[in-house]
Amino acid sequence: MSVSNFKRAIHRTGLGKKDREWSPAWVKRYAEFSLVGLEEKLSLSRESVIKLSWQLKDDGVAAWRRLQAVQTLGAYRDLILQTQDPELSEVIQTLARVASQENAFRVGSFARPTRSDPFVRTN
Numbered sequence: 001m002s003v004s005n006f007k008r009a010i011h012r013t014g015l016g017k018k019d020r021e022w023s024p025a026w027v028k029r030y031a032e033f034s035l036v037g038l039e040e041k042l043s044l045s046r047e048s049v050i051k052l053s054w055q056l057k058d059d060g061v062a063a064w065r066r067l068q069a070v071q072t073l074g075a076y077r078d079l080i081l082q083t084q085d086p087e088l089s090e091v092i093q094t095l096a097r098v099a100s101q102e103n104a105f106r107v108g109s110f111a112r113p114t115r116s117d118p119f120v121r122t123n
Contacts, residue, residue, distance in 0.1 A: 002038060006023070006080050029069065044085075045086050046087065064103070074088045
């Protein structure tokens, strides 16, 4: 039930190439965060997934990447642990909302400056 087992299982799914590459990395990061060996079965709890998300945020990881991490842990839960516990849909919905807000802010912050903008010097 290790990271390598998950990597093999994820390659049998219909996920795209990038997802197949990144998903094992998120599971590895969770294993390291949980202080569990990479070849050991990972134990998931809603609280530990949230703590990882907060740690990633503290490390400067964008919400869309934290969302991918939590979704990947949900896939690990489904494929390897073969259970529906812990329920992560609320965590995923919250991160999706935060990621959308971050994206809207980022896109808006790259708008072209106008002459009337007092903080932008135009020549």
